[in-house]
Amino acid sequence: MKKYILSLVLFAICFFAYSQVPQEIDARHYDIIEAVSAERIESDIRTLAGFGTRNTFSDTVSNTRGIGAARRWVKAEFDKISEECGGCLEVFYQKDYVTKEGNSRVPKDAWVVNVVAIQKGTDYPNNHVLMSGDIDSRASNTMDYETDAPGANDNASGMAGTIEAARVLSKYKFKNSIVYVGLSGEEQGLFGGSGLAEYAKENEWNIIGILNNDMIGNIEGVDGVIDNRTFRIFSEPVPQTETERQRTLRRYYGGEVDGISRQLARYVHKQTQTYMPEMNPMMIYRLDRFGRGGHHRPFNDLGFAGIRIMEAHENYNRQHQDIRVEDGIEYGDVVEGVNFKYAKKLTAVNAISLAGLAWAPPAPQNVGIGGVVEPSAKLAWDATDDDNIVGYKIYWRLTTSPTWDNFRYVGKVNEYTLEGIVIDNFYFGVAAVDKNGNESVVVFPERVIR
Numbered sequence: 001m002k003k004y005i006l007s008l009v010l011f012a013i014c015f016f017a018y019s020q021v022p023q024e025i026d027a028r029h030y031d032i033i034e035a036v037s038a039e040r041i042e043s044d045i046r047t048l049a050g051f052g053t054r055n056t057f058s059d060t061v062s063n064t065r066g067i068g069a070a071r072r073w074v075k076a077e078f079d080k081i082s083e084e085c086g087g088c089l090e091v092f093y094q095k096d097y098v099t100k101e102g103n104s105r106v107p108k109d110a111w112v113v114n115v116v117a118i119q120k121g122t123d124y125p126n127n128h129v130l131m132s133g134d135i136d137s138r139a140s141n142t143m144d145y146e147t148d149a150p151g152a153n154d155n156a157s158g159m160a161g162t163i164e165a166a167r168v169l170s171k172y173k174f175k176n177s178i179v180y181v182g183l184s185g186e187e188q189g190l191f192g193g194s195g196l197a198e199y200a201k202e203n204e205w206n207i208i209g210i211l212n213n214d215m216i217g218n219i220e221g222v223d224g225v226i227d228n229r230t231f232r233i234f235s236e237p238v239p240q241t242e243t244e245r246q247r248t249l250r251r252y253y254g255g256e257v258d259g260i261s262r263q264l265a266r267y268v269h270k271q272t273q274t275y276m277p278e279m280n281p282m283m284i285y286r287l288d289r290f291g292r293g294g295h296h297r298p299f300n301d302l303g304f305a306g307i308r309i310m311e312a313h314e315n316y317n318r319q320h321q322d323i324r325v326e327d328g329i330e331y332g333d334v335v336e337g338v339n340f341k342y343a344k345k346l347t348a349v350n351a352i353s354l355a356g357l358a359w360a361p362p363a364p365q366n367v368g369i370g371g372v373v374e375p376s377a378k379l380a381w382d383a384t385d386d387d388n389i390v391g392y393k394i395y396w397r398l399t400t401s402p403t404w405d406n407f408r409y410v411g412k413v414n415e416y417t418l419e420g421i422v423i424d425n426f427y428f429g430v431a432a433v434d435k436n437g438n439e440s441v442v443v444f445p446e447r448v449i450r
Helices: 002-019 028-035 038-049 067-084 152-169 191-202 244-253 260-275 297-301 340-359
Strands: 089-098 110-119 124-134 176-183 206-213 230-235 280-285 306-311 324-326 329-331 365-370 377-382 389-398 406-411 415-418 426-434
Touching: 028 152, 028 260, 028 340, 038 067, 038 152, 038 340, 067 089, 067 110, 067 152, 067 176, 089 191, 110 152, 110 191, 124 152, 124 191, 124 340, 152 176, 152 206, 152 340, 176 191, 176 340, 191 297, 206 260, 206 340, 230 260, 230 340, 260 280, 260 306, 260 340, 297 306, 306 340, 365 426, 377 389, 377 426, 389 415, 406 415
Parallel strands: 124 176, 124 206, 206 306, 230 280
Antiparallel strands: 089 110, 110 176, 230 306, 324 329, 365 377, 377 415, 389 406, 389 426
């Protein structure tokens, strides 16, 4: 009997220890990928392109043409999704007034109106992860708000992807809040993003990150390349709001490419390689394309993590162009230039990234590192009192590597020493993990342990 009882105790101990090791994958992500519909995305893109022009300063009264009709339709879609999930979305307009004065691309004073849908988290409703698309479009002349500008790829594709992500993810419950948003005024100066970023700051949102989707439907590049698997993830290296002291310390401790937006980019890269290995994510070490900008930038300006997700090969004949034919070349951003199956893939990339971040436990805080002139690296952090956390992973990589290539699961502790791994040769970070394998964004050390 004693041997039997001892065996049960040992079994219980082993089972408990085993149960605390997180899964490597969360199979629900495969269901999310499968649920994204190319047909629904196509229908939404055609609807948005069918409003003629969605220039921010176009008609706001008509029900069939202009930015007003477009944003009302977007809101109606979010409202419909919310009705189907029992009111799980809080849908509203967020707006700011912009004037001609001091704005060279603003033809007249007007309201810039965003459409916001918030799916509240069950555990941490003030933690927000955002996905955005742009409602507005433009003709060759950004001041021309009357000429047809269907904007099928730029950016009905991103807006349709955001709506579709809401349809799919509204079927689930998440610990953190997800925000689906249609932004306006992008083409005239990122006004919509600026307004919502300020709104988030004023309302003290804790933003985990924003995934800005701008052009996710083109596979035929102006360079002649046709590619339906590769996409780009743009991210800035370090926050614009960092202090002079932080900049000084970087010179000695490193971290020039390890800001919060870069960690968000790495998260999307890892989610894609884990659950959609057929895709080829490219991390671009730049805020945006050369000399250009997107709607994640206003969030970056306020110190929030934000990235841009978009196609790999742009076709400039289809961007910001009046519809016409010149010298046998067709110009214009029309529906025929969009590959809906590719837009489905990039929508799925967003959906599994949103879900992973929204299911993930809170990231470790106050991460520190030590091990100067020692044979081992030491890490410590403030553990969160959260039953969803089963443990932490310490990541490390060569200083020349763009991705976190090595990790060790260390359990539910708040410090750990990596024996035999020299601090001088690697960069390190820490992530929190739940039982299903969903992880927080990796946190780069912010202090030194002496």
